[in-house]
Amino acid sequence: MSKRSTVTLKGLAQELGLSPSTVSRVLNDAAGEDSRWASPETNRRILTLASELGYAKNPYAASLRTARSGLIGVVVPRLQDYVLATIYEGVDEAAAEHGYVAVVANSLDNPVSHDARVRKLMDRRIDGLILGDTPFDGSTLTAIEREDVPFVLVNRRSPGHPSVTCNDYLGGRLAGEHLAGLGVEKVFLLAGKDRMSTSIDRTAGFTEALAEHGIELPASHIATGGFDAEGGEEAMRRLLEASGVPEAIFAVNDFAAIGALGVLAERGLSAPEDVKLVGYNDTPLAGGVGLTTVRSPMHQIGRQGLELLVETMAGRPVESRQLDPELVIRTTA
Amino acid sequence: MSKRSTVTLKGLAQELGLSPSTVSRVLNDAAGEDSRWASPETNRRILTLASELGYAKNPYAASLRTARSGLIGVVVPRLQDYVLATIYEGVDEAAAEHGYVAVVANSLDNPVSHDARVRKLMDRRIDGLILGDTPFDGSTLTAIEREDVPFVLVNRRSPGHPSVTCNDYLGGRLAGEHLAGLGVEKVFLLAGKDRMSTSIDRTAGFTEALAEHGIELPASHIATGGFDAEGGEEAMRRLLEASGVPEAIFAVNDFAAIGALGVLAERGLSAPEDVKLVGYNDTPLAGGVGLTTVRSPMHQIGRQGLELLVETMAGRPVESRQLDPELVIRTTA
DNA sequence: TCGATTGCCACAATCGTTTGTGTAGAGTGA
DNA sequence: TCACTCTACACAAACGATTGTGGCAATCGA
Numbered sequence: 001m002s003k004r005s006t007v008t009l010k011g012l013a014q015e016l017g018l019s020p021s022t023v024s025r026v027l028n029d030a031a032g033e034d035s036r037w038a039s040p041e042t043n044r045r046i047l048t049l050a051s052e053l054g055y056a057k058n059p060y061a062a063s064l065r066t067a068r069s070g071l072i073g074v075v076v077p078r079l080q081d082y083v084l085a086t087i088y089e090g091v092d093e094a095a096a097e098h099g100y101v102a103v104v105a106n107s108l109d110n111p112v113s114h115d116a117r118v119r120k121l122m123d124r125r126i127d128g129l130i131l132g133d134t135p136f137d138g139s140t141l142t143a144i145e146r147e148d149v150p151f152v153l154v155n156r157r158s159p160g161h162p163s164v165t166c167n168d169y170l171g172g173r174l175a176g177e178h179l180a181g182l183g184v185e186k187v188f189l190l191a192g193k194d195r196m197s198t199s200i201d202r203t204a205g206f207t208e209a210l211a212e213h214g215i216e217l218p219a220s221h222i223a224t225g226g227f228d229a230e231g232g233e234e235a236m237r238r239l240l241e242a243s244g245v246p247e248a249i250f251a252v253n254d255f256a257a258i259g260a261l262g263v264l265a266e267r268g269l270s271a272p273e274d275v276k277l278v279g280y281n282d283t284p285l286a287g288g289v290g291l292t293t294v295r296s297p298m299h300q301i302g303r304q305g306l307e308l309l310v311e312t313m314a315g316r317p318v319e320s321r322q323l324d325p326e327l328v329i330r331t332t333a
Numbered sequence: 334m335s336k337r338s339t340v341t342l343k344g345l346a347q348e349l350g351l352s353p354s355t356v357s358r359v360l361n362d363a364a365g366e367d368s369r370w371a372s373p374e375t376n377r378r379i380l381t382l383a384s385e386l387g388y389a390k391n392p393y394a395a396s397l398r399t400a401r402s403g404l405i406g407v408v409v410p411r412l413q414d415y416v417l418a419t420i421y422e423g424v425d426e427a428a429a430e431h432g433y434v435a436v437v438a439n440s441l442d443n444p445v446s447h448d449a450r451v452r453k454l455m456d457r458r459i460d461g462l463i464l465g466d467t468p469f470d471g472s473t474l475t476a477i478e479r480e481d482v483p484f485v486l487v488n489r490r491s492p493g494h495p496s497v498t499c500n501d502y503l504g505g506r507l508a509g510e511h512l513a514g515l516g517v518e519k520v521f522l523l524a525g526k527d528r529m530s531t532s533i534d535r536t537a538g539f540t541e542a543l544a545e546h547g548i549e550l551p552a553s554h555i556a557t558g559g560f561d562a563e564g565g566e567e568a569m570r571r572l573l574e575a576s577g578v579p580e581a582i583f584a585v586n587d588f589a590a591i592g593a594l595g596v597l598a599e600r601g602l603s604a605p606e607d608v609k610l611v612g613y614n615d616t617p618l619a620g621g622v623g624l625t626t627v628r629s630p631m632h633q634i635g636r637q638g639l640e641l642l643v644e645t646m647a648g649r650p651v652e653s654r655q656l657d658p659e660l661v662i663r664t665t666a
Numbered sequence: 667t668c669g670a671t672t673g674c675c676a677c678a679a680t681c682g683t684t685t686g687t688g689t690a691g692a693g694t695g696a
Numbered sequence: 697t698c699a700c701t702c703t704a705c706a707c708a709a710a711c712g713a714t715t716g717t718g719g720c721a722a723t724c725g726a
Contacts, residue, residue, distance in 0.1 A: 008682055019706045024684060038704060056456045060396040061682035064711045069393070080418045089412060089439065101457065103436055106422065123389045124434065229621040255618070262621040285588070285618065288562040288595045341712060352676045357714060371674065394712030397681045 007053045015053075016045060023050075027057070063125070072100045072309065073121035076132040077109045081227065082255075082283050083298055084132055087155055090302020091130055098310055100127070107133045107140075109193070114140050122147060128309045134158050135195045150312045154305035157197045157320065162312060164304045164321040166296040168198055171325035172205025174294050175250045175278045178327055180213035182276055184247035187215065189222045190235045190260060192252040199224070202252045202280065221246070225256070232256025236263040245269065248276035248333065254283045254293055261289065261332075276333035290331035297323045340386045348386075349378055356383075360390070396458070405433045405642065406454035409465040410442045414560065415588075415616045416631055417465055420488055423635020424463055431643055433460070440466045440473075442526070447473050455480060461642045467491050468528045483645045487638035490530045490653065495645060497637045497654040499629035501531055504658035505538025507627050508583045508611050511660055513546035515609055517580035520548065522555045523568045523593060525585040532557070535585045535613065554579070558589070565589025569596040578602065581609035581666065587616045587626055594622065594665075609666035623664035630656045 009027075013020040022038055026046045029035035035043050049055075063069045072095050076084040088104055095102040105121060107114035114133060121129065129151035134140055138158035144151060153163035179187060189206060192199040207217050220243055223235035232251055236259065239246075245267075251257035257279030261271060271277040279286055282295035300323055311318045342360075346353040355371055359379045362368035368376050382388075396402045405428050409417040421437055428435040438454060440447035447466060454462065462484035467473055471491035477484060486496035512520060522539060525532040540550050553576055556568035565584055569592065572579070578600075584590035590612030594604060604610040612619055615628035633656055644651045 009684095010682070020683075021685075021707080022705055028684085036703090042704080058397070058682050059457055060393040060402065061711090062684075063393040064391070064397055064682080064713085065684045067711075079412060079422060080415060082413060082415070085413045085418055092439070096453075101436065101453065103434065106425070120429075120434065124392055229617050233621065255621075258618060259621050262623065265623075284562050285591065288566065288588075288592050290595065290598075342714095343712070353713075354677080354715075355675055358675095361714085369673085375674080391712050394681090395714075397683090397712080398714045400681075 007055050009055075009057070012046070012050060012053065012055055016049060018042070018046070022046075027055075067125075068127055069125045070100055071124060071126045072102045072128050072130060072306065073118070073124070073126040074102050074104045074130045074132065075107050075114065075117055075121070076104060078106050079104060083227075083253075083281055083296075084155070086298040087132060087302040087305070090299040090304075091154070091306045092302075093299075094303040094306035098306070100306075100310075102130075102306075109133055111140055115143055118144060122149065128152075128313050130154055130305050130309055132156065134161075136197045136200055137195065150309065152305055152309045152312060152318075154301050155198065157201075162308055162318050162320050164301055164308055164323065165197065166298075166301060166325050167322040168201035168296075168325075169205040170322075171280060171294040171296065172202035172207075172250075172252075173209040174205075174325060174327040175202075175280070176206040176209025176213075178278065178292070178329070179248045179250065179276060179333065180210055180215055182248065182333065184276060185215060186246045187217060187221065187248040187250065188236075188239050188243070188246040189217060190232055190239075190249065190251035190253075190256050191222050191224050192227050192231075192256065194224045198227075199252055206250055227253040227256060229255045229259035229262070232259025233263050234259075236260040240267070246275055248278075250278050250280075252280045254279040254281045254286045254291060257291055257293070258285060258289060261291075271332040278333045282328050286328075286330070292330045292333040293328050295326045295328050297325070340388045342388075342390070345379070345383060345386065345388055349375075349382060351375070351379070355379075360388075400458075402458045402460055403433055404457060404459045405435045405461050405463060405639065406451070406457070406459040407435050407437045407463045407465065408440050408447065408450055408454070409437060411439050412437060416560075416586075416614055416629075417488070419631040420465060420635040420638070423632040423637075424487070424639045425635075426632075427636040427639035431639070433639075433643075435463075435639075442466055444473055448476055451477060455482065461485075461646050463487055463638050463642055465489065467494075469530045469533055470528065483642065485638055485642045485645060485651075487634050488531065490534075495641055495651050495653050497634055497641055497656065498530065499631075499634060499658050500655040501534035501629075501658075502538040503655075504613060504627040504629065505535035505540075505583075505585075506542040507538075507658060507660040508535075508613070509539040509542025509546075511611065511625070511662070512581045512583065512609060512666065513543055513548055515581065515666065517609060518548060519579045520550060520554065520581040520583065521569075521572050521576070521579040522550060523565055523572075523582065523584035523586075523589050524555050524557050525560050525564075525589065527557045531560075532585055539583055560586040560589060562588045562592035562595070565592025566596050567592075569593040573600070579608055581611075583611050583613075585613045587612040587614045587619045587624060590624055590626070591618060591622060594624075604665040611666045615661050619661075619663070625663045625666040626661050628659045628661050630658070 009020045013023045025037040026035045092102045105117035132155045134153050157163040157165045191203050223239050225231035225235035279291045279293035282293045286293045342353045346356045358370040359368045425435045438450035464486050465488045467486050490496040490498045524536050556572050558564035558568035612624050612626040615626045619626045
């Protein structure tokens with residue numbers, strides 16, 4: 001714990017009367033105390049002096065030599081979004097366990113911004129990339145594939161690329177089954193951003209489950225929009241305007257659901273009395289307002305995303321994972 | 334845009350028939366096209382070839398030589414918190430403008446975790462540090478002051494250290510004045526975590542404003558707790574249990590306010606009919622549920638925090654800044 | 667016309683690690 | 697006893713930039 005660690009490998013070696021190479025090998029050996037690179041006695045001396053002097057390797061010198069940075073880039077649409085923030089926490093946690101440090105960037109779901117952010121991360125010589133903002137068609141991936149940095153997708157999937165996501169199709173089904181079980185007939189769907197697998201899959205699962213129960217979902221009962229409260233409000237207003245009041249609503253995102261709830265309240269409508277409402281993700285606020293919702297394993301998605309990435313970085317073949325969601329029944333449906 | 338940029342400074346120089354030093358100076362000169370380090374002709378040749386080949390300097394080699402990393406560390410209690418996520422976005426944005434890249438870490442408001450995260454950032458040789466999790470007494474700062482890395486506080490202040498915060502005292506006053514103007518007498522305060530300036534200052538401003546209107550706030554009407562929905566629920570329950578139903582409530586955080594709203598709803602109480610409610614920060618959800626709240630300039634706090642940091646890194650003297658909040662009246666009060 | 671300046675550029679040391687290659691001595695087996 | 701294999705290290709060459717120093721022409725001032 002000295003002033004701004006100025007203790008170097010060479011310094012250590014000198015102090016110990018050893019050569020830097022030996023000290024380096026011992027310090028880097030995972031075996032630690034009983035590294036095979038030096039005598040037990042020497043091992044001990046190196047380790048203790050290093051910790052005494054608070055030696056911390058200069059990551060730049062090391063990276064320069066090894067051409068590995070120990071950095072993992074993460075790009076998300078927006079960190080303000082609780083869902084992505086949670087996923088990132090999972091990534092960060094797992095990254096730390098594997099000795100990496102994660103660096104995030106917001107793409108705002110804007111291709112230009114996306115490319116700029118990715119480039120900036122590349123310039124930092126990241127060892128791998130985790131993408132949380134990839135559309136279903138994978139259109140933002142072309143620039144990345146040209147460089148040959150390993151990457152994996154999280155939250156949103158795109159066919160042909162390794163990803164870890166929630167099983168959104170199943171999630172949609174859970175919501176559909178539940179609502180169908182409630183005996184409703186006229187239902188609205190706040191579908192989120194089209195082109196994203198989260199929307200596409202949840203929508204597919206939902207409509208299919210409804211169909212199996214003889215409930216049909218005309219296009220006029222579906223509205224796309226943002227995944228946030230504002231997006232939910234807006235979509236809700238449009239549907240209300242065009243098709244009147246429904247018996248039930250499925251919003252593919254809790255925030256959108258809460259936005260919808262606000263709009264309903266304006267009209268003097270409340271859930272579940274006037275209309276059943278189910279959301280998606282189970283964010284803390286859902287608990288706060290008693291929202292019935294589909295819980296997605298956000299944190300796990302992040303963790304496993306990172307793990308999948310280290311696999312691909314190690315050159316091992318990987319396959320995408322889908323984590324199961326779970327229906328959480330509260331009061332709104 | 335070649336494969337994983339393997340083009341180096343030396344390579345560029347060779348290609349151009351120049352020495353690396355010249356190329357380096359020109360490339361690093363902010364003057365760009367008309368750098369004074371080489372002839373106009375040479376300047377042009379260097380710049381164009383560099384961009385043609387997609388040359389990106391190896392930041393590790395550069396950092397090794399210059400002992401500057403271009404990295405700014407940011408530690409926040411939790412990125413899941415919308416407020417901190419927004420502040421971070423501000424930091425990140427301003428950092429990019431100044432040529433830095435920001436790296437975040439969650440401390441969870443846990444001293445052990447805090448120290449570990451800071452250490453990890455230090456090991457990465459960050460050039461500066463932005464702290465969003467400092468308690469009023471500055472107790473988490475001792476380890477940091479020992480190293481001599483420049484740092485600034487954001488969101489929460491601590492006397493004697495440079496910080497940029499919301500003028501929370503004023504924010505508290507705004508809430509107090511507003512509620513007093515509504516003619517209420519029995520009011521509750523959900524004060525958040527004690528020991529944090531955000532709580533302390535908002536509480537002080539609020540109670541003083543009330544006092545000026547002859548309204549007193551006994552200790553039994555104040556509850557501390559987390560800054561999230563859960564914390565708000567819990568605190569609300571305790572107060573309700575101990576002191577009955579109030580006429581008004583000020584929660585120092587929107588999420589806590591929404592949590593309280595949920596608890597009120599359970600009891601069949603609603604705002605503003607049964608009880609007036611005002612929150613703090615003006616997060617998007619506040620708009621969604623019609624919450625009257627004090628808007629704090631979160632994004633700006635982040636931006637200016639970074640700017641204050643670059644000032645101190647440049648060795649210039651700085652002083653703390655307090656940004657003014659603004660009352661946003663919606664429906665709950 | 668001559669010394670001084672300026673413009674333009676090259677040399678070479680250096681930052682702190684990592685890692686391929688050597689090597690002296692101790693131990694081992696036949 | 698001899699040829700070998702280990703053990704336990706040391707040497708030295710990278711990695712890719714930055715930067716102090718220096719040199720050679722051309723130009724300038726007086």
